[in-house]
Amino acid sequence: MPAPKLSAQLYSLRDRLAADRDATLRRLADIGFGHVEPFGLGAPDRTRSERSASARSLKSALDAAGLAVSAVHAALPRDVSELAEECAILGTATAFVPHPRLVDGFDEDTFADPGRVDAFADVLGTAAEALTPHGVRLGYHNHWFEWARLPDGTTGHDRFWSRAGERLAAEVDLYWAATGGAEPAAVLANLGDRVLAVHLKDGPAEPGAPQTPLGSGAVDILAVLREHGGIGWHVAEIDTTELDPFALLEANATTLVEAGLSCW
Numbered sequence: 290m291p292a293p294k295l296s297a298q299l300y301s302l303r304d305r306l307a308a309d310r311d312a313t314l315r316r317l318a319d320i321g322f323g324h325v326e327p328f329g330l331g332a333p334d335r336t337r338s339e340r341s342a343s344a345r346s347l348k349s350a351l352d353a354a355g356l357a358v359s360a361v362h363a364a365l366p367r368d369v370s371e372l373a374e375e376c377a378i379l380g381t382a383t384a385f386v387p388h389p390r391l392v393d394g395f396d397e398d399t400f401a402d403p404g405r406v407d408a409f410a411d412v413l414g415t416a417a418e419a420l421t422p423h424g425v426r427l428g429y430h431n432h433w434f435e436w437a438r439l440p441d442g443t444t445g446h447d448r449f450w451s452r453a454g455e456r457l458a459a460e461v462d463l464y465w466a467a468t469g470g471a472e473p474a475a476v477l478a479n480l481g482d483r484v485l486a487v488h489l490k491d492g493p494a495e496p497g498a499p500q501t502p503l504g505s506g507a508v509d510i511l512a513v514l515r516e517h518g519g520i521g522w523h524v525a526e527i528d529t530t531e532l533d534p535f536a537l538l539e540a541n542a543t544t545l546v547e548a549g550l551s552c553w
Contacts, residue, residue: 290519292552295542296324296359298488298526301534303328314354320539321553325356326486326524330363330375330384331391337371344378351379359522360384360460360486362430364391369416373423383485384420385460386413387430400445401437407452414454421456428458428485433496436469446471450480460524462488467508468496477517486522487514489541499531503544514550523551 297317299306305313317325327347332340351358360383366372376384389395392412399405417427435446446469450459459480463473465488477484491506492498503510514523525541527534545551 292546292550293518293520293523294324294359295322295545295551295553296326296486296522296524297322297538297542298326298328298362298524300328300362301525301527301538305534310350311353314350314356316535317538318354318356320535321542322525322538323355323357323553324359324522325351326359326362327379328362328387330361330379331366331372333364333366333393337368337374340371340375341378344375348379359524360428362387365393365413365416367393369419369425369427370423373420373425376425382424383426383428383458385428385430385458385486387460388432397432397434400435400449401439402445403439403441403448406439406445406448410449410452410457414452414457417454417456417458426458426485427456428460428483429453430460430488431462431465431469433465433469436466436471444471446476447479450483455483457483458485459483460486460488462526463510463513464488464490464492464494464500464506464508468494473508473510473513474516477513477520484520486524487520488524488526489514489545490526490528491541497529499529500527500537501530501532502537503541511544511548511550514545518550 358379358381492500494507
């Protein structure tokens with residue numbers, strides 16, 4: 290079985306992209322990345338035509354750099370066909386909702402309330418079903434707050450996934466799962482083939498703390514990946530760091546490739 294392909298979450302370079310998108314994308318391609326994971330699709334403060342125009346502009350820039358799209362991070366619009374249109378423009382069939390705030394009526398406190406967890410799971414599950422005829426697989430990407438304890442002693446994370454329909458996929462951020470107190474390998478095992486991608490980074494496993502090269506922090510990412518080798522995409526990401534973000538993405542990708550766990 291070939292190693293999973295690498296992708297880079299563009300949020301890692303949000304400041305560089307704002308300053309010079311074309312140069313930033315070229316630098317990623319020069320490092321060796323062939324795929325990226327854009328963010329900011331489905332933005333509720335923009336019209337459908339504005340979002341489509343933005344997607345076309347990004348696609349042109351990606352094409353010029355020789356980059357393709359593995360998946361996108363997106364808000365959930367009221368009309369899911371709008372998100373499907375953005376995905377089609379960018380050439381991907383997968384979209385992950387990366388935070389509850391990107392779904393109307395929800396926020397990070399959702400996972401501490403059983404009723405709100407159920408409602409959130411129902412909304413995403415229904416949207417996943419609605420996107421299926423458009424050829425788009427919808428998923429959810431975790432942070433750490435999903436592991437809030439509920440009154441019955443279970444976690445918001447477990448309740449959410451037991452409630453959400455089978456069409457909803459998962460993108461598991463292994464670092465944030467550990468930060469939330471979970472065992473990343475167990476999370477992957479429990480979600481099984483719903484996991485289409487993982488986010489990979491390291492650091493002290495504390496919200497807001499600067500992230501560091503793989504192998505230098507609190508989460509043994511390589512050990513988790515050795516145990517779970519059948520995941521489709523390995524996505525390198527940085528939320529915050531004191532290091533040069535290009536250098537950190539390159540170092541992490543190189544570590545994964547040299548370990549035989551990922552491929553360009």
